[in-house]
Amino acid sequence: MVLRNPRVVLAAALLSILAAGAEAQDKKTLAIVVKGLDNPFFEQINLGCKKWLAENPNSEYECLYTGPASSADEAGEVQIVDDLLTRGVDAIAISPSNAPAMANLIRQRDPSIPIMTIDADFLAKDTALRETYLGTDNYLMGVKMAEHAMKLKPEGGTVCLQLGNVAADNINARAAGFRDTIAGEKGVDRLSGQNGWAEINGCPLYTNDQADLANQQMADTFTANPDLDAFILVGGWAQFAPQAYAQVTDQVMDKLKSKELVIVAGDTLPPQIEALKAGRSHVQIGQRPFEMGYKAPSVMIELIKGAPTSDPLFTGLDECTPDNVDSCLAK
Incomplete structure (x- = not known):
């Protein structure tokens, strides 16, 4: 058995962590902004985002899930999107709690990066401000x-x-x-x-x-x-x-x-x-929120590349009753 100096082992571990952090910093960011982190519905979108990350470890992109702590904080969600635009992410998928207020921000900032909506859309008069909508009809x-x-x-x-x-x-x-x-x-x-x-x-x-x-x-x-x-x-x-x-x-x-x-x-x-x-x-x-979160990064990458994208992109519905409750959900 080979005995290793604990300090050497610790130093190696720290170097590994720093290297991983540097690699993460080099990745381009695809942001998903939801109405509130306190809503378990949106946690399903987060899990979809995480699955995409796990399946694409070598991608040049990372999926960032964020939103205000409370679903009642409409202004907080607008501020988060504003901050992401200032930070310089590469694309954003937004579930706007207050559709007119969020559309006004996008109109004012006029970002050069792709903006899409997920789960909730802008009002019809503002849909030209985003590239596509991904979610429920x-x-x-x-x-x-x-x-x-x-x-x-x-x-x-x-x-x-x-x-x-x-x-x-x-x-x-x-x-x-x-x-x-x-x-x-x-x-x-x-x-x-x-x-x-x-x-x-x-x-x-x-x-x-x-x-x-x-x-x-x-x-x-x-x-x-x-x-x-x-x-x-x-x-x-x-x-x-x-x-x-x-x-x-x-x-x-x-x-x-x-x-x-x-x-x-x-x-x-x-x-x-x-x-x-x-x-x-x-x-x-x-609805199918997990599917929304899983598909959103791929849609944003296509938008970044300028590939043709359908609008809207519907994720389907499940109708559950006592008669079909054991088999009603999409697999």
Whole structure:
């Protein structure tokens, strides 16, 4: 056995770390900026980004995942993008919490690097500011929610929509898809009896992407509206806090079991699938955030190279019900 001087071993280890750091610094940066690091949905995008990194260790590019600590910090997300532009990254994929504010930044900075959106897009009037959008067809997601709600409640009924940030284009597109499908016509701002459906007073609700607020809103709505027929979580915020969501739905479990009250929700993260299995929702319409994070670096590299890229790039949906819950998710 060969004995080695501990100091030599330590010095070699430090040199290895420094070399790795220098190599990382030489890599070009592909940044993914999400609405908030506190949202488990976006952590799936991070895991996709990490998988791309693991599969491309010799790439000249690195995938950087970042965002404000809180999903409610719209200004913080804008500042992070501003800082990345100043730092000089090579491309950025943005999930804008406040679409107009983020578009204004891009318009003012007029960056020479490729800018794309991921998960959430800019408003239609601002899409020329980015190269492409990668993510869910959010209008279609709302359509699917409506189709399932109508199947569960063919006679219609009273409904409450729970949304996220007021200026989040992806969430507003889902709400539009839901209302248009229920009403059977485009451009419906509020359901007021079309095909038997009417939104209750006080709704829609805006969670600002906060799980605790989402659950409190649900609890208050159930208490104030004992005859409510449908609650639509256009995003999965309340379900991202499974214990709190279980407590909220405990108060209406009899109604959920009998389908006197139905819950249709967005997203299919593991706790949400468990909620579906437990009868705490009736339908989950799932996005594919892992796929978004995994594909985003490759799309950004193509944009950097100037290769033709489709716009939009949709990642698909999963429709999960109690009947197909064990097989509904894309593999």
